[in-house]
Amino acid sequence: MALDRISLQAHAGEFLCIVGPSGSGKSTLLRVLAGLHRQSAGDVHIQADRPGTPLTAMVFQEHALLPWRTVRDNVTFGLENRGVGRAEREARAREMLAMVGLARFAQHYPHQLSGGMKQRVGIARALANDPEVLLMDEPLAALDAQTRTIMQEELLRIWATLGKTVVYVTHSLEEALLLGDRVVLLTARPGRVSQIYPVDLGRPRALEVRASPAYGALLEKIWSRLREEVVRAMEADRGVDPEAIGG
C-alpha cells in the first residue's frame, strides 16, 4: 500500500505543493487525482465550474511527448481527442506556445529540443487542455540546476497569468517554498498527511524570497520534520531483507 487515509483539499486558484520522502506515494497521489490509478477506497471530488472542460491535465516527469508529432501537434493532442475544430486548436496552440516561449519551434520534433524545452511543451500541452486542476509530477526534476531555476520563474509567471489551481509534487523543499501557497508534507510508507504548512511569504514571489529570514525559518521548520520522516523511511528499509526488495 502506497497511501493511507489521505484527506486533502485544494482551494480554487491555489498552488498546492506536496513533498515527502522517496516512496511516500507522492506520485501515486497525483496519479489517483489524474484518474490514471484507481484507489482501493476513497473519493476524489473536483468542482467543475465550466462544464465540458477536462477536470485535470498532467505534466509528466519525463515529459512523455509523442516523438512522432511536432511540438504544435503535441500541444493540440488533447483538444484533438475531444473533437475541437482545427482552427481553434491551432489558435490555442499558438497562444500556449507563445506563453511558454516556444512560438518559433512549433514545427520541430521533440528530439530536436533540449530537456527544458521539452518540458515547456509538456506544460503547454497541459495548459492547452484548459483543465480545472493542473497536476505536475516533479516536472523539473530531470533538468539541470540553471534550467530549473529559469523554469521555476516561468512557472510563477504563467500561474500568475492564468490563475489555475495547481497540485505540484516535488522532492525539493526549496522549490515547494518558492512556488506554493501551502506545502503538504507526507509521511514515509504508507504515505499519510503529516502536516500542512501555509507559506506566508507574500505574492508575487521571485527567487529573491530565498534570502528572507521568514523563508529560512520556514525551511528549517519543515526540514527538521522531513528529516525525521526520511530517517524513519531508511530505518524501515534496513529492517527489510535486501533480497526481497529486488523481487
Next chain:
Amino acid sequence: MGVAVPTAVLVLWEIFSRLGIVSPRYFPAPTTVAWTLADRLVAGDLAGDLLVTLTRLALAFALAALPAVPLGLLMGIARPVRDLVEPYLAFVFPVPKITLLPFLLIILGVGEPAFVLTGASSAFFQIVISTLAGVQTMDPRLVEVGRNYGAHGPRLFWKVILPAALPAIFTGLRLGLGLSLVTLVAVEFVAAKSGLGHLVYRHWQMLSTPEMYAAFALVGALGLVLTRGLRALQARVLTWQEDIGV
C-alpha cells in the same frame, strides 16, 4: 498456453489426415511422420544424413568465424583497413550467398569444398559486419576512461575494446551459424547428394512424404536447438549484457 496452439494444430492435422479431409498422401498424419522419423533415425540413413549436415555446418562455421572476427575488429580500429574492405562488403553482403555456389563449383569442382565454402560465406559476411558494428557503436567514453586510467595500445584493445564489442561479436556468431545452416541446407537441396536438405529434395521427388516431413522436422529441430541454445549460452556467458535482442 505455450504449447496449446502447436498441440491443437498437430491434433487437427492428425484427425483431418486420418479422416481423409486432407489428402494423407500429401499430408500424412503427424504420428505416421513421427514413427518414420524414429524408425529412420535408428535404422541409420536419417542419422547419417544428419551427421553429414552437422559436419558441413561445423566446418563452414569454423572457416567463417576464424578469419571474420579478427577482420571485423581490425576494420573497427584501423580506418584504412575499413576503407579498403568496405566496398566489397557492401557489394556482396546483400547478395544471396547461394549465388556463389556455381562459381565455387566451377573453380573447385562439384564436391564438399564448394558446398562448405558456400555455407561459410554467408556466415563470414554477417560476422564481419556484426563485429565491426560492435566496435563502431561502443560508447566512446569507455575508450577515454581506458586511456585516462592508463590503458594504451594492446592493453586498451584487450581490456576495453574487445570486451565492449563482445556482445556484438557473439550476436554475429549466432546469426552467422543460423545463416550458414540455411545456406547449407539450400545447397544440399540443389547440388549435394547427401545431407538433410538433399533428403527433403529426394523424398519430394519420389513423393515419399512421411520421409520428407521427417527430414523437414529434423531441420526445424536443428534450427530451433541452435538458435535457442546459443541465445541461452550468450545470456550465460555475457551476464553483464542487459538485452540480447533479436
Next chain:
Amino acid sequence: MRAVGRWLGERWITIGSPLTVLVLWEWASATGLLRAVFFPRPSTIAGHLRDLAMDGTLWGHAATTLVRIGWSFSLAAILGVAIGLAMGLWRRLREGLDPVFAVIYPIPSVLFLPLVSFLVPPGEIALVVTTAVTSFFLIAFTTTHGVRQIDRLVVEAARHYGARGWRLFAAVLLPGALPFIFTGLRLGLGFALIVVVAVEIVSASRGLGALLWLSWQVLKVEDMYATFFVIALLGALLSYGLAALRARLLPWVPDAGDR
C-alpha cells in the same frame, strides 16, 4: 569542385581499391596468370553483360524476378504487419503463436517449396508463396516488437489526454511502432530478394537465379559473372533505396543505423 576534391580525399581508398582490383584482374586474366576459363577478364564480362542486355534476355529474367519479389513482398507485408500488430496488442494471441513461429522460423525457406507445392498450384504461385515465408516472419516479429517497445509513459500520457480505442491505435500505437515496421519491411524486402534467387536456382526456368544456374550448367562463365553483377546491383538498390526512403517518411526518428 572543392567539395568533390575533399570527398575524394577522404574516400580515395574506398574508390581506389576496387578499381585497382579490376585492373589487376584484367591484367592477370589477359596474361594467363589467372585462368580465364574461371576468371574471365572484366572487360569480357562487361561485353557479355551488354549483349545480354541488348538481346533482351537480361530484361526478361530481371522482370520475372522483380514481379515475383513484388508479389511475395506484398503478401508478406500485408499479412506480416496485420498479424504482427495483432500479436503486439493482444498478449493471448502472442503467447499462442510464439512457439509456432519459433519452430517454423529457423527452417530454411527453400525447404518450404515442396510443402507449399502441395498446398497451392505448383509453379508460379508456389514460388511466390515460398518466397514470402521468411519475409513474413521477419515483418511479423519486428512489428510485434515495435508495438511492445513503445514507452508506456507515452501511452499513459496519451490516454490521460483522451485518446481511446481507435484513436489510441491510430495516433499512438501505430506511429510508435512505425520505425520498427519499416525496419521489418526493409529486412523483409532484402530477404525476398535472397529467397527468390535461391528458389529460382532450385526450381525455376526463368528469373535471375535461374539464369545464373542455367549459365553454370552450360558453362557460360561470362554470363554467370554478368548475372551475379546484376543480382548484386539489385540488392544494393533495394537496401540503400529503402534506407533513403525511411529518412524521408519518418522524420521524427533521429538518425541511427539499425543493423
